[in-house]
Amino acid sequence: MNKHFRIASLAVALAAAQGAAQAALITVAPDGAAVIDFDDAASYSTGGSTVQIGNAIGADVQVSALGGTLNFGAPYGAWTLTDNGEWTGASFVGVDGAFQDEANGIAASLVFDLALPQGSVGGFLNFDPSFTYGGGLPLPLYIAAYDGSGTLLEDHFVPVWTPGGLNAGAYFGISLDSDSIARFEVSGPYAVLDNLTLAPVPEPSAIAAMLAGLGVLGAVARRRRGA
16 A cells, blocks of 8 residues: 555544544553542542642542442552552552442432533443452443433443552443543443543544645655655
């Protein structure tokens, strides 16, 4: 495939992506994403059931817990994840519980509510994989994204396996082609999250600029070919 055709193909793909509705599981944080690293957790006002965590990035982001107790850092020196090792320190958020009500769709969960919806949300995750349903099936780690009306946009079971790890985990998130994610949930026994990432969808002008740049590259390639 020659260079000119590769550039044209990429331009067509980018243009098509603008018109196609897409949602995807992501395993790498988007470039330029805002990051809440919980390094300032000691300053959070934790008097209520919902805690504001977005001050460090100038955003209104709140976290709460379902089916367990909300904690910042390891309350007993180490947050034990059984086979997945442990997390230590104070710079993460976790739900202290393994509650699972399969009939009503409720589980121990971290719930992040965003005043300004985003195009992608994710974080560095882990959980305790030793818990099971009544029938013996393991309780998985699950992530979900909702819009402002509570409609489910996308959800995934995500594999995290870090035997004996210390502060180990994996990045998972959900990405859409519009800034629609107003709530992000992480569900699983003793689920923990660090480095919550938030990113809007690139502005159309930025995509247009990229396409224009590809056009310039194509013109240069044609001139060199004709020289």
